[in-house]
Amino acid sequence: MGQRDGGDDVLVVGAGAAGLACAADLVAGGLRVSLLETAGTVGGRMRTDRVAGFTVDRGFQVFNTAYPQVKRRLDLRALRLRPFTPGVLVHTDDGPRRFTDPTRRLRESRDLLPGRLASTRDLIALGALSARDLLAPARYLRTRPDTTTLTALADAGVSPDLVETFFRPFLSGVFLEDELETSARFFHLVWRTMLRGTLCLPAEGIGAVPAQLASGLPPGVLRTGLPVASLTDRGVTLADGSELAARAVVVATGQRAAARLLPGLDVPSGRVVTTLYHAAERSPLPEPTLVVDARRRFLNSCVLTEVHRGFATDGRALVSTSVLGDPDPEQEAAVRAALAEVYDTDTRSWEPVHRVVVHDALPAMPPPLPLSRTTRFAPGRYVCGDHRATGSLQGALASGARAAREVLADLRRRPPATGPAALAAPAPPNPA
Template identity: 40%
Template structure:
């Protein structure tokens, strides 16, 4: 237990991915650090509920194997990534169309090959074509010329340095994609549902710079989830910190450059304070701090008598014919999330919770199979799930407010797990710079990815 007169070099308020990432950087540099978390568990929005042996993510943001912060952040060496395979399925006009993810490649030639493979992937010959559309209608990726344009655009994004992407003129993503010569069929049939899954933004109102960063990561890696649930990532970070660093069940009520006041343990003296909470909680402790708009989302978890798809693919709805934006047989992607022999289907709605019967009917259309025998396990609704990033948006918002007071989180970077981890690293380096300490470089080159 913390004593009222407890002292630390740095007190971090919030034990999400950003705060825990910063804690690793600071402790590695020899800075005494305490992380305070009001909840009884770490992870913030990256939490996983356990129901009858199922592991159910509350938000379930997607990861990609190309995220550099997953390799650079200490403590994640045992994180196992479960990729979607064959990658993506796009449902349109009653049919499934396969859009395999690019094969990771760092060279221009490798990126171009990956993008071409994505654009020209064949349709899936499955019985999930419940109501086949007219044969004359184009696939969601368009015809051969449209596919070539998409392949070229993804190839360019994959090989463009991040700093150049951030220096591009900024528009809403929909306008920027259209201005690049991509046809509306390709945008609405593939890029819109893809960016809805990556950024929770079906309207493509996101800053084109942030959308480019998301597509850059997609074109260079494979979409995946953490084995065991979203909570595994923050739990690994917390467990690999020095014992006693993370204190859960401690609520901060006030902060200054030299102390944090808590409801449970009084004032904790320190040399610097780092706010690593969500944007609204940070603004409550520091009135005047900007609170961005948010994307609202709801996740439905069902168990089915048998898997509605053969493989661990992510199924996107190009037609937007119902409330479900994307869905997957999660037990096929990550068997650890369901008891042996059981099936877990996780589906995301970008908005408030609709009637469950409407969701079930839409899932029947998407999977091409009856869902009347499916059992609802849980519904997780998060009103402020993902910070929105409309233009103008600075994905490198300052993390140093003044000497001794810092802030980090996905609301200071991009609204992704990568952004949260990166903002924590930036904040820790700002603290170390003010302390006159050189930031240690700690980078691991690879993460184990389950087949």
């Protein structure tokens, strides 16, 4: 596929959430843009597949309606969102305990009575923490001194018992790490959005989100099936050896690909998660509720067909279960045994439908965590993605928006190149 007549002002490499947001804002700013994607479709890690009559995302996903960038960019009604229960079911040694938001489902909050899931002191501490995160200005949460989530919970007066019973098993599935070493800033912002928004899934799977973002781009901007091999002084070289030129290049890929395209770029380590999909003749839990295990034998589990019946075409139940890392067959068998205990059912007849291993599913986010970093890497070169902000859809979209702002500001200061090179000679990498 050749370059459009007249060339481009900006090439954006990678059509995940960050690249889609960046390209949209650059186009809105009046620039000529090509959004280059290696795969045949958009989305990056936010993709949905159809497997044996089931709709399965590439790893367990949830969509949070409270993210500011989501509200700004997406038509939520068009996504036909299907909500999860506002709470989680915790499997404990004393049986299942329901952690439900009492402001939304008071009748289902009996497990929040003192002595069941938490003590009176813990409930007071949890209420104070939640009220602050819900009501305080977001700027206050973003600018407080940072520490680990584990330390922040202790500082808030949450006992080790409640941490081990609820927070560690639940947040392990949010952060994809079970030491609670993730930035407290990020925890407080995530907790805030959970209290303010609804966790749900589009009726067509999570891939409907990037698909909607892509549908808003003008014809000719998105160009799929174009793997970028390297960046050059002119622009980029594609895998087939051809070259595309532009005044600026934005790398909007995952952190590994970004480090390859931009040698010297400092990127965080990535979390690995595996999601196992099973089909069951009957639903083991007749409600759209996330299940976590206090013994942490898995991250979380959910009957996706309770969220939306359309995720299966043959009437069977689709169960999604995520675990840290890439388990071997023996470990997967142990997970299935744990699910039998947690769901109180025989899982031996469950049919394995799909298995997805996601490398760099989230960037590691230890404190102190800068919630946003400049996307400028060198003259004419920029980098965006959740690894430059926070590991979330909000972080990816916000980073893409920041890249567009910085590109627009820089190109308006710098006239178009008149020599053979469209990009200035690269400067030393910007570590910020």
